């Protein structure tokens with residue numbers, strides 16, 4: 232194929248670089264506009280102090296069953312990847328439980344009164360659901376709070392699901408859809424409960440979460456961002472263009488079906504003529520940038536979509552074995568997860584040093600978002616000291632990362648608005664959205680890559696006909 236049609240990719244995260252690479256391979260001219268200095272987006276790595284420290288946007292690991300993706304990754308970073316088994320915990324009311332929460336944990340590790348109430352209300356909820364099904368009445372689609380009580384029982388919803396969910400999303404359960412919970416977590420808990428309580432043991436395939444527990448996880452030695460950086464390198468080697476510090480501000484449709492993409496790169500206005508646009512940037516931002524403007528109903532729907540932000544504080548220390556597992560999720564702390572980076576890979580900081588990654592979810596611009604690294608450390612310190620993890624004298628240095636669009640928020644009723652927006656955007660000729668941030672899907676980096684491969688083929692078909 233010799234076509235040199237041009238595709239501009241908005242955003243240089245893992246989705247953006249993967250599709251750019253595949254498009255180059257298919258004979259197109261790909262050009263990425265990335266607002267930040269670093270490539271990789273959420274799956275990127277920032278390396279301060281002259282590259283001595285490798286900081287991810289929340290610790291990542293690579294896992295996939297898809298052979299094509301495994302081959303690609305192996306080909307890219309084979310010599311620089313370590314493998315480890317996943318080990319994660321949940322810290323609730325002073326007790327360490329399995330992550331994700333299992334029925335066994337509820338029965339064996341919850342205080343007896345909570346365990347009994349959890350089992351009793353779970354069975355009651357199951358009975359109510361069966362009665363409703365027998366009577367043929369549909370179980371109404373409700374917000375997360377009602378859904379959790381109907382599926383897990385009112386007690387577990389009260390002592391675990393509600394506080395955990397509200398602590399993480401910083402929103403009341405009434406404003407959230409049940410779709411905020413990954414399917415694997417739902418299945419894992421429900422399956423284990425059914426097996427233990429209702430004796431419905433089955434030989435069905437393991438859920439994703441269960442597979443994560445047994446499959447080796449891959450982690451590159453200089454931070455997760457190495458994967459996106461290696462892909463970006465190949466894009467450049469194949470003649471693709473990557474513009475860093477290039478923030479896109481307008482996507483203007485041309486009469487011939489192409490587009491003009493306007494961006495600001497290092498303070499300079501640039502305009503890129505293109506045959507096709509792939510957007511991996513936040514969906515509401517894309518809608519705002521489209522010219523001619525999207526209909527008012529689409530713009531209103533776009534405003535109903537939003538993202539939860541993430542702050543990651545890295546505390547450098549000479550201490551080892553801060554945690555018993557790679558990471559621990561917390562309930563009732565200002566942070567929601569702690570990870571010990573040495574347990575991912577011991578080459579992320581200079582020899583003799585280790586890092587504790589402290590993750591805070593927040594909303595862009597709120598009080599937490601505005602805090603400095605030192606303020607976040609002071610907020611966390613009493614809990615870190617109380618739990619015997621880290622004391623002031625052991626923290627030698629702090630680094631801070633912020634990501635404004637870490638998790639698409641599945642508000643109660645979001646589906647209608649998302650469909651409205653995606654239907655409009657995807658009806659535009661020669662334009663499509665891709666990835667976790669662009670498609671507003673709660674997906675991981677391997678799934679972003681898989682979708683990037685598929686979309687590249689689709690674009691090739693479109694532009695060749």
Ligand SMILES: Cc1cc2nc3c(=O)[nH]c(=O)nc-3n(C[C@H](O)[C@H](O)[C@H](O)COP(=O)(O)OP(=O)(O)OC[C@H]3O[C@@H](n4cnc5c(N)ncnc54)[C@H](O)[C@@H]3O)c2cc1C
Pocket residue numbers: 241242243244245246247264265266267271272273274275288289290291292293294477478479480511512513516541636637638665666667668669674675676677679
């Ligand atoms: C805390 C956390 C932990 C995770 N752990 C894992 C894990 O262990 N394994 C895993 O596989 N996945 C994990 N994920 C998911 C993974 O990070 C994402 O699926 C993936 O990085 C999404 O990539 P993307 O390219 O679709 O989006 P993004 O990474 O969001 O990329 C979008 C890019 O667009 C850029 N951009 C935004 N606006 C503009 C603009 N106006 N102009 C130009 N550029 C713009 C952004 O800077 C960004 O680089 C995790 C995610 C989080 C938040």
